[in-house]
Amino acid sequence: MSTALREFAKHNQFQCDYYEGTNKPKMRPTGSPYLRRHVAELLRAGGLVAGDRVLEVGCGMGRYTLLLAELGLHVEAMDMSAWLLERLDEFNSGRFEIPLHCCDLIEHPPEMAGRFDAVVGFFMLHHVHDLDHCLAGMGRLVRPGGKVLLLEPNPFNPLYYPQILLTPGMKWQAERGMLRMRRRDVFPAFDHAGLVSVNLTRFGFFPPFLANRGWGRALESRLERFPLWQWMLPFQIFLATRPE
Numbered sequence: 001m002s003t004a005l006r007e008f009a010k011h012n013q014f015q016c017d018y019y020e021g022t023n024k025p026k027m028r029p030t031g032s033p034y035l036r037r038h039v040a041e042l043l044r045a046g047g048l049v050a051g052d053r054v055l056e057v058g059c060g061m062g063r064y065t066l067l068l069a070e071l072g073l074h075v076e077a078m079d080m081s082a083w084l085l086e087r088l089d090e091f092n093s094g095r096f097e098i099p100l101h102c103c104d105l106i107e108h109p110p111e112m113a114g115r116f117d118a119v120v121g122f123f124m125l126h127h128v129h130d131l132d133h134c135l136a137g138m139g140r141l142v143r144p145g146g147k148v149l150l151l152e153p154n155p156f157n158p159l160y161y162p163q164i165l166l167t168p169g170m171k172w173q174a175e176r177g178m179l180r181m182r183r184r185d186v187f188p189a190f191d192h193a194g195l196v197s198v199n200l201t202r203f204g205f206f207p208p209f210l211a212n213r214g215w216g217r218a219l220e221s222r223l224e225r226f227p228l229w230q231w232m233l234p235f236q237i238f239l240a241t242r243p244e
Contacts (some may be wrong), residue, residue: 203237
């Protein structure tokens with residue numbers, strides 16, 4: 001095995017151990033208004049509607065997967081961790097028919113290529129080892145004209161750094177990829193992957209304990225419109241399209 005492949009395997013194993021080795025209650029599906037907002041903004045950015053065929057990569061325990069299925073999308077889920085996929089299946093409890101795929105998206109089964117209207121990911125891109133190869137893998141999975149949509153943390157938002165430092169179970173070594181979630185790093189990776197019409201939108205303002213309250217959501221919708229701080233809003237959606 002080459003040095004590059006060993007580093008790739010080592011990185012993937014570290015990420016699996018990171019998510020499997022400690023209790024992370026925030027990964028559990030809750031259906032909170034906070035999470036529903038994430039899903040709604042991503043679907044709006046991509047123009048996705050009920051009936052579209054969607055693959056969620058890096059799905060974890062399914063906190064977003066189940067919300068996508070609930071909205072009528074034909075969702076399939078992919079993760080490197082069989083343990084996390086088992087948790088997703090338990091949380092689903094047979095409510096939705098969600099095919100599960102345990103593999104790395106770079107080495108996905110060839111029969112999956114070109115099958116999806118969209119590939120989506122929620123807070124997973126900053127955990128990958130190689131942006132170019134991972135985005136190219138996503139591009140192969142969507143049909144011509146299909147979309148790749150990725151919701152990621154905005155590294156310009158200062159609140160993420162104390163959150164990582166103070167939250168039990170979070171490690172900077174696993175989360176430091178968020179520093180690459182900038183236009184100058186992600187846009188060229190989309191280009192190298194052969195994806196076009198790359199776009200970036202930002203939203204949000206409050207943490208969950210405020211965003212889950214009705215008054216908090218109402219205030220948030222006003223605050224996030226101010227141009228002065230739009231560059232540092234906490235959530236950002238990267239969108240690109242596979243050429244026809």
